[in-house]
Amino acid sequence: MPEPQAPGTVASTPRMIARGFHRRCPRCGGGKLFTRWFKMADDCPRCGYVFAREEGFFLGAFVMNFAVTIAGLAVLMGVLIAVLANKGSSGTISVVAVAAGCEALLAPILFYPVSKTLWAAVDLAMHRSEAWASIGGGNAPSF
Ligand SMILES: [Zn+2]
Numbered sequence: 001m002p003e004p005q006a007p008g009t010v011a012s013t014p015r016m017i018a019r020g021f022h023r024r025c026p027r028c029g030g031g032k033l034f035t036r037w038f039k040m041a042d043d044c045p046r047c048g049y050v051f052a053r054e055e056g057f058f059l060g061a062f063v064m065n066f067a068v069t070i071a072g073l074a075v076l077m078g079v080l081i082a083v084l085a086n087k088g089s090s091g092t093i094s095v096v097a098v099a100a101g102c103e104a105l106l107a108p109i110l111f112y113p114v115s116k117t118l119w120a121a122v123d124l125a126m127h128r129s130e131a132w133a134s135i136g137g138g139n140a141p142s143f
Helices: 013-021 059-086 095-124 128-135
Strands: 035-037
Touching: 013 095, 059 095, 095 128
Parallel strands: none
Antiparallel strands: none
């Protein structure tokens, strides 16, 4: 788990991404960003970084979540079809269908919070100077 970072210091892009994977603030590494599984705080309780700075900000998180779900589905289907083809059993398409259905339902739910913090990290890495400038206050670092 990434270490929390002192306010006012700039994290590297890999560190921001690692924080996103751990559902932590990409700016400071602070946690407790989710009050419920689907409810993310509007801003970081530790450093005040505002996550959704514009309408539709989390569309990127949706795309990431969708991509992870589809990739997982492709891997699962490929493995199951290969295993079942080697066994030579017939009538097992229902196994593949049930497994695919379960993956398609569970993967986006399980990945949902990570997709949001990961997208916040990607956005912060891409718009580093804008994001730091938009915070205001005394925590913004000097470059
Ligand atoms: Zn923070």
